[in-house]
Amino acid sequence: MGSRVAVVGAGAMGEAIVSGMLAHGWRPADLVLAVRREEHAAALRASYGVEVTDALSAAAEADVVLVGVKPYDVAGVLAQIGPRLRPGTLVASLAVGITTTALEAALPEGTPVVRVMPNTPSQVGAGVAVISAGTHCDDAQLAVVDEIMSAVGIVVRVPERLQDAAGAISGSGPAYVFLAIEALVEAGVHLGLPRATATDLAVQTFVGASRLAAETGEHPAVLRERVTSPGGTTAAALSELEERGLRAAFIAATRAARDRSREIGD
Known part of the structure; x- marks a missing residue:
């Protein structure tokens, strides 16, 4: 800690990061936010006690x-703030698909940059952020971004060539899980369960299974086999999922x- 951090564009993700940083010991004085709407700025000041200003002023300090x-x-934000950055100021982008090469090209020569792909569970402190350093970013600067993003979950460092693939798993992944929960709820309703009951069962099952996988560290296949008795109900269900191409669907998705992340970057 000790760095002055500006968050330009404090939407849901930016606000989650600010909240997480404050909860992990950062001081309000360590943070400055930049948003467009004054009513949003007023709400942020009231909620977190931080300075909220315009992008140019935030970046300059x-x-x-x-x-x-x-x-x-x-691109527009970088063009706006670039001339106001002090030498050595570290710039981290949370935008999908935007490469470090593109970031460096839009900023003053030698600016250290980091590409970050967070995900929405960061809003409840259970996120994962994938980070990659640019050409001019050293280990100490990357560690600063690691510390910031650790306030809302875990951080995984990858070579930038793997960023698009990692984002396809963790960045988009929550949507796959939500779709699976939605489908399981609908299945429960079709089996005669009240929707509220089916929702409680489906959501908590995903929470519990994920926690079991995280805390035991065991391979998902091992955990799956423990639930699956030969000739039992789970085996019958899994047979249907395999026959309908669940694994192939995930690979294709x-x-x-x-590929879409790459297209956005291009």
């Missing part, structure tokens, strides 16, 4: 700038997400 806007807004 920061040691680290987190750019939390949509991919199509990144994540490939599509990876």
Whole structure:
């Protein structure tokens, strides 16, 4: 800690990061936020006691700038703040698909940059952020981004060539899980369960299974086999899922997400 961090574009993800940082010992004085709407700024000041200003002012006084806007807004924000950055200011982008090469090209020569792919469970402190360093970012600077993102979950460092693939798993992954929960709820309703009961059962089953996998560290196949008695109900259900191509569907889906991330970057 000790760095002055500016969050430009404090939407749901930016606000989650701010909340997590404050909960992990960062001081309100360590943070400055930049948002467009004054009513949003007022709400952030009231909720977190942090300074909220415009993007130029926030970037000019920061040691680290987190750019939390949509991919199509990144270029405009960088063009705006670039001339105001102090030498050595670290810039981290949270936008899907935007490469470190693109970030460096849009900023003053030698600016250290980091590409970050967070996911929505960061809003409840259970996220995962995939980070990759740019050409001018050293280990100490990457560690600063690691520390920031650790406030809302775990951090995984990967070579940038794997960023699009990693984002297809963790960045888009929550949507796959939500779809699976939704499908399981509908299945329960079709079996005669009240919707509220089916929802409780499905959501807590995903929570519990994920926690079991995380805390035991055992391979998912081992955990699955423990639930599956030969000739039992689970075996019958899994046979249907395999026959209908569940694994192939996941492979195709994540490939599509990876390819779309590359297209956005291009």
